[in-house]
Amino acid sequence: MASFEETFHQPNNSVQKKSSRIIGYDVPEGVDIRGRYDPEFSKILTRDALQFVADLQREFRNHIKYAMECRKEAKMRYNCGGLPGFDPTTKYIREGEWMCAPVPQAVADRRVEITGPPERKMIIDALNSGAKVFMADLEDALSPSWENLMRSHINLRDAINGTITFHDQARNKVYKLNDQTAKLFVRPRGWHLPEAHIFIDGEPATGCLVDFGLYFIQNHANFRKTQGQGFGPFFYLPKMEHSREARIWNNVFERAEKWAGIEEGSIRATVLIETLPAVFQLNEILYELRDHSVGLNCGRWDYIFSYLKTVQAQPDRILPDRVQVGMNQHFMRSYSDLLIHTCHKRGVHAMGGMAAHIPISDDPEANEASLQLVRKDKLREAKAGHDGTWVAHPGLIPSCMEVFTSIMGNLPNQIHTMKRQDASILDEEDLLQRPRGVCTLEGLRLNTRVGIQYLAAWLTGVGCVPLYNFLEDAAAAEISRVQIWQWLKYGAELDGDGFGVKVNADLFGRVVEEEMARIEREVGNEKFKKGMYQEACKLFTRLCTASVLDDFMTLDAYNYIVIHHPIGLSRL
Numbered sequence: 001m002a003s004f005e006e007t008f009h010q011p012n013n014s015v016q017k018k019s020s021r022i023i024g025y026d027v028p029e030g031v032d033i034r035g036r037y038d039p040e041f042s043k044i045l046t047r048d049a050l051q052f053v054a055d056l057q058r059e060f061r062n063h064i065k066y067a068m069e070c071r072k073e074a075k076m077r078y079n080c081g082g083l084p085g086f087d088p089t090t091k092y093i094r095e096g097e098w099m100c101a102p103v104p105q106a107v108a109d110r111r112v113e114i115t116g117p118p119e120r121k122m123i124i125d126a127l128n129s130g131a132k133v134f135m136a137d138l139e140d141a142l143s144p145s146w147e148n149l150m151r152s153h154i155n156l157r158d159a160i161n162g163t164i165t166f167h168d169q170a171r172n173k174v175y176k177l178n179d180q181t182a183k184l185f186v187r188p189r190g191w192h193l194p195e196a197h198i199f200i201d202g203e204p205a206t207g208c209l210v211d212f213g214l215y216f217i218q219n220h221a222n223f224r225k226t227q228g229q230g231f232g233p234f235f236y237l238p239k240m241e242h243s244r245e246a247r248i249w250n251n252v253f254e255r256a257e258k259w260a261g262i263e264e265g266s267i268r269a270t271v272l273i274e275t276l277p278a279v280f281q282l283n284e285i286l287y288e289l290r291d292h293s294v295g296l297n298c299g300r301w302d303y304i305f306s307y308l309k310t311v312q313a314q315p316d317r318i319l320p321d322r323v324q325v326g327m328n329q330h331f332m333r334s335y336s337d338l339l340i341h342t343c344h345k346r347g348v349h350a351m352g353g354m355a356a357h358i359p360i361s362d363d364p365e366a367n368e369a370s371l372q373l374v375r376k377d378k379l380r381e382a383k384a385g386h387d388g389t390w391v392a393h394p395g396l397i398p399s400c401m402e403v404f405t406s407i408m409g410n411l412p413n414q415i416h417t418m419k420r421q422d423a424s425i426l427d428e429e430d431l432l433q434r435p436r437g438v439c440t441l442e443g444l445r446l447n448t449r450v451g452i453q454y455l456a457a458w459l460t461g462v463g464c465v466p467l468y469n470f471l472e473d474a475a476a477a478e479i480s481r482v483q484i485w486q487w488l489k490y491g492a493e494l495d496g497d498g499f500g501v502k503v504n505a506d507l508f509g510r511v512v513e514e515e516m517a518r519i520e521r522e523v524g525n526e527k528f529k530k531g532m533y534q535e536a537c538k539l540f541t542r543l544c545t546a547s548v549l550d551d552f553m554t555l556d557a558y559n560y561i562v563i564h565h566p567i568g569l570s571r572l
């Protein structure tokens with residue numbers, strides 16, 4: 001018999017033997033789990049679940065590869081001076097008379113939705129929060145370490161079973177679900193991210209197929225009984241750039257429905273419109289998903305990030321300070337108005353964007369001022385015709401609920417009452433109008449401080465953090481990263497605060513040094529030493545100064561959080 005040493009260090013550790021006792025996952029042919037073994041995780045990673053994920057991977061991997069190649073090809077066109085626009089070959093879809101399937105009763109009213117990573121306490125708080133929907137986020141708000149991912153699935157399963165509890169030892173407080181809870185949506189990762197702890201046929205699995213597959217197989221039956229009134233499960237789909245990517249999701253849903261023996265159109269999804277190319281595909285995306293759609297959402301933080309990426313080769317499109325790129329910019333307002341018009345024409349929800357403010361607990365005056373800004377933004381959304389909106393923190397729910405109710409009254413949504421016919425004429429010029437505003441040294445400093453702190457948190461497994469009274473997640477931090485890259489590349493002039501200096505490597509180097517010192521002062525010496533600030537600084541600096549812009553900072557950062565077991569196996 002092989003020694004413990006020999007068996008534990010075998011390259012395929014899906015099944016690890018300790019003496020004669022099996023301590024590994026029971027995997028189907030071609031599947032290799034390289035994440036840590038845990039008996040609790042094995043209840044999620046059942047043989048059936050892994051077979052289902054492997055089947056999805058095998059059926060769709062070439063479609064995904066093709067879609068990712070098309071993204072590269074489009075990027076090349078934009079980098080040669082092109083801009084995204086409406087596709088003449090799909091005019092018949094934009095102008096055709098068709099509707100999405102009727103909205104299920106269970107999710108007709110979505111006036112306030114709360115989001116958050118599926119941590120145990122957070123899920124309970126969010127489901128009990130009084131919001132209509134909780135979007136459990138495996139994407140912008142989650143650092144997708146193996147531990148986080150597996151625990152998220154355990155927590156989601158327990159939430160849907162209604163058995164989830166959490167004991168806060170420090171406060172001796174027990175958390176459990178109320179009788180009335182929010183409806184649960186799950187957001188899997190974007191198409192571009194691999195899941196490097198699960199290999200299928202020798203390749204890392206596609207992250208979102210793992211997220212979808214494990215969640216669906218475990219929960220579809222219970223979800224439809226307890227949450228969806230016969231429909232579901234419900235999803236949010238992030239970061240798509242083209243309707244061909246929506247078609248893959250539609251096919252995945254059909255495949256899953258067939259597998260589960262449930263009616264076609266049971267699964268429903270809201271697509272985040274959060275890339276610049278996707279705003280020219282609103283109809284096409286809804287059309288592909290028309291039997292599975294519950295609308296579109298303005299993912300405005302990623303949208304700004306995507307704007308920066310898409311126009312990266314165009315020095316005349318330098319973005320002003322991040323804080324100035326709000327919904328008052330013509331291109332942002334046009335995006336939201338066109339989205340509302342399109343969704344309502346096709347009979348589905350047009351969801352608003354995330355309020356990044358979070359309560360300021362130690363300063364009532366500042367808190368009230370911040371809440372006023374949120375109310376103003378939400379009033380704009382409700383009046384424009386959005387059917388609901390996003391908040392990141394339960395403290396914002398009552399105000400946002402009040403604002404939407406003041407406009408919608410007892411109606412569950414505005415799908416049939418706010419057609420926004422006026423927005424039907426919005427064209428490429430409106431959607432691509434150059435943003436106005438100024439660049440400042442303080443903007444450069446803030447981007448640097450926020451970007452480094454966010455990455456430092458992400459590397460230690462925290463995907464969403466409060467920084468300077470705002471939430472910072474992957475989408476928001478990406479804006480900071482790409483903005484610095486753009487300012488460096490084109491030597492942007494920081495004239496907004498009277499300094500009149502040009503951004504160059506020297507200035508950025510000094511800012512990084514000074515902001516690292518400030519971070520150390522703010523978080524304290526002890527936390528700074530123990531944290532991942534130096535690693536984050538190195539990574540962030542590399543990303544900002546790269547000669548070729550990285551598509552996503554989380555792709556590089558992911559290499560730091562992948563831990564293969566047995567420890568020491570190569571990661572990708």
Ligand SMILES: CC(=O)SCCNC(=O)CCNC(=O)[C@H](O)C(C)(C)COP(=O)(O)OP(=O)(O)OC[C@H]1O[C@@H](n2cnc3c(N)ncnc32)[C@H](O)[C@@H]1OP(=O)(O)O
Pocket residue numbers: 114115116117121122123125126129137140141301302354358359391392393394464465466470471472473475476
């Ligand atoms: C661009 C986008 O993609 S947006 C979508 C992705 N981003 C998100 O989902 C952000 C979600 N929000 C969060 O993660 C958090 O609100 C943070 C990290 C920003 C701030 O969290 P904290 O510092 O814990 O906030 P705070 O201390 O004020 O929390 C107070 C209470 O509210 C709870 N809480 C805070 N945010 C949430 C939330 N989103 N959902 C549920 N409960 C929450 C806390 O757990 C805490 O509960 P307790 O009193 O029972 O202990």
Ligand SMILES: O=CC(=O)O
Pocket residue numbers: 140272274298299300301302303353354475
């Ligand atoms: O996911 C939401 C966003 O704004 O990005």
Ligand SMILES: [Mg+2]
Pocket residue numbers: 140238272274299301302475
């Ligand atoms: Mg996003």
